[in-house]
Each structure stands twice: as C-alpha cells, then as structure tokens.
Amino acid sequence: MTDKNEQDIYPSMSVAKELESEKIKPLKLGKRLKEIRMAHGLTLEEASKRTGLARSTLSKIENEQISPTFQAMQKLANGLSVDIPQLFAPPKQIKATGRRDITRTGEGKPHPTSTYEHELLATQLTHKKMMPFKSRVRARFFEDYSDWIRHDGEEFLLVLSGQITFYSEFYEPVVLSEGDSVYYDANMGHMLISLSEDDALILWVTAS
Template sequence: MGKSTLDDNPALVLTQESQENNIDPLRLGQRIKDIRLELGLTLEEASQKTGLARSTLSKIENEQISPTFQAMQKLAHGLDIGMPQLFEPPKKMVATGRRDITLAQQGKPHPTSTYEHELLATQLSGKKMTPFKTRVRAREFEEYGDWVRHDGEEFLLVLEGSVMLYTEFYEPITLHVGDSVYYDANMGHVLTSVSDSDALILWVTAK
C-alpha cells in the first residue's frame, strides 16, 4: 500500500495552487516594481511623481537598465520613501483582510465512492489551509483498496455520527461527535462510518 488518488483527497486538488515567489534582494528593478505596486501606482503615475520617463522606469523595473544614483534619488523622493528601502530585502508579506464566506450547503461538492466532500473557502488562492466537510459513506476498510496519503498535516473533527479512523502506524480508533485528531497526512489513513447513518466530519488540511 502506498498510493492515493485525487478523488479521495480534495486537498490535493485545492492545494495545487500558485506558490509564493521569493524575490532575490539583489534584483533592484523588481524591488522598485514591488514598492510601486504596494503604493498602488501605475507606471504613468510613478513617472509623474518621480520625474522619470515612463519608458525609463519600465526598463529599470524589467532589469533592462540599471538606475543611476540620480534616478534612485528621484525614485526615493517621488515615492516618498527612504533611499535604504530601495535596497532592503523585501519582507515577507502576511495576507491581511482576506476572507471567504461559505454559506451552509453552499460549498463545492466533490463526491467520491467513499466520501461526499463539500469543499469550503474555494474562492481564496494560495491558502495555507484547505477546509472541507465530508460525509463518510464507506463502511469497510476494503472499500478503499489502498491507503490514502498526501502531503501536509490534517485535522479532523467529528460533527455527526461516529467514524473508525485507520492509520498506517496506529491501531484503529473510534471517534464520536466532538472528538478530533491531528495527524501527518503522509501516513496512510482512511475513515469508515460506524454509526447507523453516514457520519459527517470537518477536515482541515494544512500545507
């Protein structure tokens, strides 16, 4: 046993998203462009503020030419920043003010033979967590045919019913409403419902 499928792992579908680009601190043109964008300025607006021709500013940002010291002075003065800021390594920005509301029963459905997933917060890209609610339909371990494995860590909370959690290196355990577990998703794992009706769980997968 060692493979998993996309069908049983919606986290694999949603976490294959754009990754953060780390900017080389020595790329001065990129640094200037980042500052301009952080200030919400177009090339034309930055040109008017700094007195540098739009074409010159574009060439600087695209690393086609190196800015002179005089141009750097104009940039710092026009953008109202200190000269050292142009040379500082870019600080890792933390996303603030983002949100994605998923109303009840309005998640993105993703049914499989063993699970009926409802993907949550699907409008946000670059998430560090992938939340989804899942109706567990499987009743026997054999219905999977193989362990489910994928990158990241996972949190599971039982919302309705009871489930049996099978993990590759631990004995199976029964979880009831309110019970939760956090585990390494690279470890083989599957769930079966052991209650009269299909159990409902909340799953959160973290990169």
C-alpha cells in the same frame, strides 16, 4: 523573462521580485532602542535603573546624539532582556492581507467520491495555506478502500455528527464520536469508515 502567466502559476516569483526591488532602509539604533523600551512599557527612568546607564545617556542614544560603546550595548541588552543582535534587528512588520471567504451552509463545492461525499469550503480563495472541507463518510468497511490514502501536509479532523473508526498506518484503529478530533501526518496512510447508522459528518482541515 518571466511572463504574467508564469507569475500566476508560481506566485513565489512575484514575491521574490518585490523583495528584490525594496530598498533596505538604514537602521537607526536610537529608534530601535526606543521601540524596545516602549515595548517593555518602560520610562527612561525605569530603563535607566534596569541598565545602569544614566537617563540622560539613554535619551541621547535614542535621539541619535551619541553612539553607545560596546560596554553600554551589553548593559542595554542585559537590562532590556534582549540579545545584542536584537538591538540591530528591525522589528518584524505584520501586514494584514484582508483575505476572507464566507461559505454559507450547503453552498460549498461538492466533490463526491466512492467513499466520501466532500463539500469544499472557502473555494473563492486561491493559494490557501489550509484546505477546509466537510465530508460525509459513506464507507462502512475497511475493504471499501483499495489502498491507504496518503498525501502531503498535515491534517485535522473533527467529528461533527455520527461515529467513525479512524484507521492509520502506524497506529491501532480508534473509534471517534461527535466532538472527538485527531491531528495527524497526512503522509501516513489513513482512512475512515462510518459506524453510525447514518453517514458520519466530519470537518477536515488540510494544511500544506
């Protein structure tokens, strides 16, 4: 049996249990049809013209008074520009989690290394899908690194001030100045050096 600590470490276990416990509600085709029609901004009269089905027939289907034939289903799908399976699929519900984390200037969590001075942002949130942080690039030479930097995920880099050379394993080095950005596969070897007199300042966002 999974204890609380394991659920804290593996949040997907908790999500799976919640999904298992949810009861699947039977789909009401009439309600689903009305949702699709309303999403298209159509009146019953307009939907009737598009589908070739009588307005009264559409009304009866939406009110669960009759069940449409397969031929009627085809007309509905064609007229409403959806696939037949979409008539049976419940609409996706987007639930806002209300997560938010504000980091004031200079209040990020410091994480210095030999080549960078990182400032981790949004540190109060756990299990983030993105990891944002600002960095001062201390390195000035390619040789300052013992090896390529590689890690899982994808990464976005924006130069906030100064100028850098962006080295990557499969491309020629490229010079990036203030306002320039690059998006790349972080599994590919990469590294940065500052070209400007002052350490370049960059914004990094790593996504898993």
